[in-house]
Amino acid sequence: MFIAYAVVATLLALAAAGSAFMTFTRNPQVTGGMIKVGVPESRLSLLATAKAAGALGLLAGLVVPALGAAAAGGLMLYFVGAVIAHLRVKNFELAPAALLALVSAAALVLRLTSA
Template structure:
């Protein structure tokens, strides 16, 4: 189970860190999506920080199981919130975010099972 966690955590950490960088640099595609779902621009630094912290927590979770679980759960909740924001404005292009929710849930389950 631990090797499964390593693989899933690495993928999710990379995706979250990349998303954090794109958010903080205000990538036009990210800004378009955030504007479309009604996220205020003032939230962007906090959202990027949450994604970066989740990525770091997943990697730290390799050594500290509880931190890995907390990071995976935090990212799952973050991305569930993103799905809700998309659905709230009837934007049904949520497949990438749903994949991230599932990866975060898998990371949580795998880290819990590998203790």
């Protein structure tokens, strides 16, 4: 199970880090969707920091299991919140957030079962 966690966590960390980078640099593909669902532009850096911290936590979770579980759980909550934000404003372009929420849940389960 640890190898499965390592693979899933690494891929999820890459996705979260890439998303964080694109949010920090105000890539219109990422930030446009966030603004469309009502995220104030002043909060974008905070959300990017949360994604970056999740990515680092997943990688640190390869060594410290509790940190990996916390990071996976945090990212899962982040992306579930993103899905809810999309649904709240009836914006159904939520596939990326939903997929990342599911992958985060898988990382959490894998980290908890591989300890």
